[in-house]
Amino acid sequence: MHEMSLAEGIVQLLEDQARAQDFSRVKQVWLSIGELAGVEVEALDFCLEVVSRNTLADGARFHFVRQPGEGWCLACSQRVAVHARFDACPLCGKHQVQVTGGDEMRVSELEVE
Amino acid sequence: MVKIEQDILSKNDGYAAQNRQWLRDRGIFALNLVSSPGSGKTTLLAETIRQLGSDTLVYVVEGDQQTSNDAERIRAAGAPAIQINTGKGCHLDAHMVGQALEQLNPADDSLLLIENVGNLVCPAAFDLGEAHKVAILSVTEGEDKPLKYPDMFAAADIMLLTKIDLLRHLDFDVDVCIANARRINPKIKVLQLSSKSGDGMDLWIDWLLLEMNDAQLVKQREVARLRQQIAALEQQLQERR
Numbered sequence: 001m002h003e004m005s006l007a008e009g010i011v012q013l014l015e016d017q018a019r020a021q022d023f024s025r026v027k028q029v030w031l032s033i034g035e036l037a038g039v040e041v042e043a044l045d046f047c048l049e050v051v052s053r054n055t056l057a058d059g060a061r062f063h064f065v066r067q068p069g070e071g072w073c074l075a076c077s078q079r080v081a082v083h084a085r086f087d088a089c090p091l092c093g094k095h096q097v098q099v100t101g102g103d104e105m106r107v108s109e110l111e112v113e
Numbered sequence: 114m115v116k117i118e119q120d121i122l123s124k125n126d127g128y129a130a131q132n133r134q135w136l137r138d139r140g141i142f143a144l145n146l147v148s149s150p151g152s153g154k155t156t157l158l159a160e161t162i163r164q165l166g167s168d169t170l171v172y173v174v175e176g177d178q179q180t181s182n183d184a185e186r187i188r189a190a191g192a193p194a195i196q197i198n199t200g201k202g203c204h205l206d207a208h209m210v211g212q213a214l215e216q217l218n219p220a221d222d223s224l225l226l227i228e229n230v231g232n233l234v235c236p237a238a239f240d241l242g243e244a245h246k247v248a249i250l251s252v253t254e255g256e257d258k259p260l261k262y263p264d265m266f267a268a269a270d271i272m273l274l275t276k277i278d279l280l281r282h283l284d285f286d287v288d289v290c291i292a293n294a295r296r297i298n299p300k301i302k303v304l305q306l307s308s309k310s311g312d313g314m315d316l317w318i319d320w321l322l323l324e325m326n327d328a329q330l331v332k333q334r335e336v337a338r339l340r341q342q343i344a345a346l347e348q349q350l351q352e353r354r
Contacts, residue, residue, distance in 0.1 A: 002203055002235035009121050017117055031121075038238065038264045074299060085263030086296050095296035099267065105121040111114050 003040060006105065007047035013107055014057050023112035026057040030109040034102035035069040036085060069102035125239055128207035132242025135214065136225065140332030142325040143225040145241050147265060148249035149258075150231030153275050153308060155183045157249065158226055159190035160308035164318050167191070169325070170223035174213045176205040176230045183228065193217060204235035207242055222329045224321065233262035244324065245270040252276050252283060256290040259297050266297040273317070274303060278310040 014026050033039050041064045048062050071082040073089040074096040080089055082099060089097050120126065136143050148154050155175075162171050173194040175183045184196035195217045197209050210227060219225055227243060229236040237246075248269035250258055253276055259266040266272065272294050274287065287305065294301050304320070306313030 002238060005202065005204070005206070005235070006121055009124060012124060013119055013121065017115070017119075021115060023115070038234075085267050086260050086293075088296075096299045098299065107117055107119050107121060109114060109116050 003043040003047045004051070006039065006044060007051040010048065010107060011051050011055055011057060014110070015055070017110070018056055018112075021112075024056060025113045026060045026110055027113060028061045028063065028111035029057065029107060030063045030065060032065045032067055032104065032106040032108045034067040034104045035083060036099055036103040037105045038103075039105060041066075065108070067102050067104060070100050071097040072100050073097050122238060122240075125207050128211055129240035129242040132207055132211050132214065135211075136242060136244075137328075137331060138335070139219070140222040140329040141219055141225050142223075142321075142328035143227065143241075143243045145227045145229055145236070145243035145246045146249060147229045147233065147236045147246055147269065148231060148251075149233050149254060152231070152249045152251040152254065154228050154231070154249055155186050157273070157275060157306075157308045158228060159186055160314065161226075161318070161321070162187070162190040162192045164314060165224070165321070169322070170220050172217050172219040172223055172225050174205075174210060174217065174225070174227040176209075176228060178202070178230060193219075199230055203230060203232050204239050205229050205241060206239050210241045221332070222325070224325055233258070233265045237262075237264040237268040244328070247271045247273060249273045249275055250290070252280055252285040252287070252290075256286050257293060259290070259294040263297045266294050266301065269298070269301060271302045271304065274305040276307055276309070277305050277312055278307040 018024060033041060045062055052058055052060060069082040071080050073080050073092065075094045076089060076091050078091060080091060080097060082097060085099065087097065088095050146154055158173060165171060171192040173187045173192050175187065175194055175196045176199055177183055178199055181196040184194040187194035195213050197205060197213055199205065227241055246269040248265055250272060252274060291303050294303065304313060304317050306317055
């Protein structure tokens with residue numbers, strides 16, 4: 001959705017970390033992106049390539065680790081898999097599912113020098 | 114290799130937390146209004162300000178890519194308003210809103226309405242420090258909009274179904290629309306209204322006044338708690354003299 005702002009946020013986060021942890025180049029970045037985070041991974045990858053130019057992450061490789069969507073069905077009182085916000089519960093077919101996981105976007109690991 | 118596990122939106126969320134605390138300390142009730150362009154947000158705001166009357170202090174932050182037309186309409190309705198032009202941006206972020214709050218300087222115990230950029234996609238992800246996101250959907254749009262833009266309806270606590278005076282000219286099925294919203298968000302509160310005919314406006318205004326009252330009570334309790342602390346410290350000081 002707003003991949004350009006997210007890419008800018010990621011590069012800022014890398015710059016903050018570089019100051020805090022004293023490194024000057026980022027070679028690889030592992031991002032954890034939930035299935036329900038509303039992020040187009042291909043678009044984000046493209047934006048990151050553009051935004052990271054002439055920064056500490058110029059030319060870095062970005063890896064995307066997808067996290068599965070997870071919800072809690074109020075009708076079944078059970079944890080269920082969710083692939084889209086409007087999915088019905090796979091067990092009872094009702095739509096009383098609250099998303100409990102898989103909507104996160106995190107920078108999880110970096111290779112730096 | 115460095116493990117960091119940082120949320121990509123953590124910077125925005127940090128600013129949002131600051132805004133939320135700032136508003137809480139002042140007893141200000143804040144709403145983040147989101148919708149498609151043309152759902153009637155600005156008309157609804159102007160009518161809300163008019164109906165709340167001069168006893169209720171209302172402040173408005175207007176987000177648009179360009180122009181200050183909306184802020185001018187709000188000022189004409191009688192509320193101080195500040196326009197943020199996001200330029201290339203498709204949403205307001207918490208940093209922009211924090212800066213706007215400094216300039217707007219809303220009074221204690223007031224109502225702050227933040228009209229986000231007309232867009233049902235990006236604003237869903239950006240917390241501004243508001244008490245609730247309010248999704249506004251007009252009946253001239255489709256009943257299936259909650260299904261098409263699920264992230265927004267999942268992030269909102271309230272859905273306002275607007276322009277209901279037009280229902281008799283349309284095939285819009287209100288029940289289907291509400292059912293669709295509840296498929297995404299079983300807990301969403303729904304209000305139906307028309308700023309033009311005035312139908313349903315009373316429930317919306319009552320809800321606003323009730324929530325404002327709660328925000329004011331939170332501030333008053335905090336002030337009372339601090340006063341008690343001061344009194345206890347004064348007592349300790351007395352005993353040592």
